[in-house]
Amino acid sequence: xxxxxxxxxxxxxxxxxxxDEEYCVEDHFLTRLGIQRAERTLIxxxxxxxxxxxxxxxxxxxxxxxxxxxxxxxxxAQQLGARCHFACKVANDEAGRxxxxxLAQSGIDLPNAALAKGHTGRCLVMITxxxxxxxxxxxxxxxxxxxxxxxxxxxxxxxxxxxESYLITTDTAHQTxxxxxxxxHDANIPVVVNFADPGxxxxxxxxxxxxxxxxxxxxLICNHEEAxxxxxxxxLETAITVLGKLARxxxxxxxxxxxxxxxxxxxxxxxxxxxxxxxxxxxxxxFAGGILYGLAKGWDLPRAAELACRCAARKVEMNGAxxxxxxxxxxxxxxxx
Numbered sequence: 360x361x362x363x364x365x366x367x368x369x370x371x372x373x374x375x376x377x378x379d380e381e382y383c384v385e386d387h388f389l390t391r392l393g394i395q396r397a398e399r400t401l402i403x404x405x406x407x408x409x410x411x412x413x414x415x416x417x418x419x420x421x422x423x424x425x426x427x428x429x430x431x432x433x434x435x436a437q438q439l440g441a442r443c444h445f446a447c448k449v450a451n452d453e454a455g456r457x458x459x460x461x462l463a464q465s466g467i468d469l470p471n472a473a474l475a476k477g478h479t480g481r482c483l484v485m486i487t488x489x490x491x492x493x494x495x496x497x498x499x500x501x502x503x504x505x506x507x508x509x510x511x512x513x514x515x516x517x518x519x520x521x522x523e524s525y526l527i528t529t530d531t532a533h534q535t536x537x538x539x540x541x542x543x544h545d546a547n548i549p550v551v552v553n554f555a556d557p558g559x560x561x562x563x564x565x566x567x568x569x570x571x572x573x574x575x576x577x578x579l580i581c582n583h584e585e586a587x588x589x590x591x592x593x594x595l596e597t598a599i600t601v602l603g604k605l606a607r608x609x610x611x612x613x614x615x616x617x618x619x620x621x622x623x624x625x626x627x628x629x630x631x632x633x634x635x636x637x638x639x640x641x642x643x644x645x646f647a648g649g650i651l652y653g654l655a656k657g658w659d660l661p662r663a664a665e666l667a668c669r670c671a672a673r674k675v676e677m678n679g680a681x682x683x684x685x686x687x688x689x690x691x692x693x694x695x696x
């Protein structure tokens with residue numbers, strides 16, 4: 360599994376650009392405000408403002424950082440030692456400038472296009488005492504991702520293309536994603552797709568199918584729930600058979616039970632370290648970042664999944680959607696092969 364032999368970037372990722380604002384709340388807060396617990400709900404700007412007022416009055420804000428599924432994964436991969444570019448669109452507002460500075464500080468290359476007019480996407484992450492996450496997301500201008508923000512010349516100088524599922528939910532970003540996918544196929548750059556959200560699989564399956572229409576991708580990452588939802592089954596073995604038509608290699612995560620890696624050589628279950636969860640936000644994104652790093656270094660997938668499980672397990676022991684760089688360094692010290 361290898362792409363460009365002399366790449367400038369190990370991973371070229373495309374995804375939502377969202378600023379995460381994380382709060383600790385009680386369950387009754389969610390009930391009173393009519394918030395669906397443990398779900399990711401899309402909201403408009405006015406609803407976001409309403410919730411923000413309530414959260415600032417009653418919640419305890421513990422974290423603010425640039426977010427979005429692919430962005431979180433890319434930060435992990437970069438901190439582990441991969442060279443990454445992130446194609447995204449944010450507005451020229453406080454949140455957009457914060458997002459750009461946050462990723463640039465991590466060493467990630469960003470689009471040369473100017474910050475856009477409009478509102479940057481924001482995600483209100485509400486953590487209840489059981490460590491469960493509930494997300495209300497205003498996507499803002501990230502849904503309007505267009506080609507000036509996806510530099511195909513940089514893609515062609517990359518080893519891997521990484522796609523999350525969220526961008527297929529709006530026409531502009533969906534078409535931009537398909538254009539990048541085709542460019543990767545034309546340049547023989549292998550592709551990793553992460554389903555990233557069970558709701559996207561349930562409600563946007565026709566749009567997701569377009570990512571696999573011309574040929575299977577190299578690697579598909581999903582969790583147990585997403586796998587069953589895609590195959591419309593209650594049996595994991597059936598889901599594996601169905602998903603095998605989409606990708607040459609499958610990785611199905613099982614939370615605290617680790618991950619299944621399914622390749623042409625067979626199936627390996629990689630265990631996860633046993634930890635006491637504090638906050639599950641970003642665990643799947645962190646896992647994907649570990650996989651991307653392993654792919655960038657030419658590892659086999661079981662080895663990449665072992666690192667990815669360790670990174671994800673450490674993440675759930677901490678608040679925030681990303682591991683701090685110093686924690687990543689402890690998991691995989693700089694200079695290690």
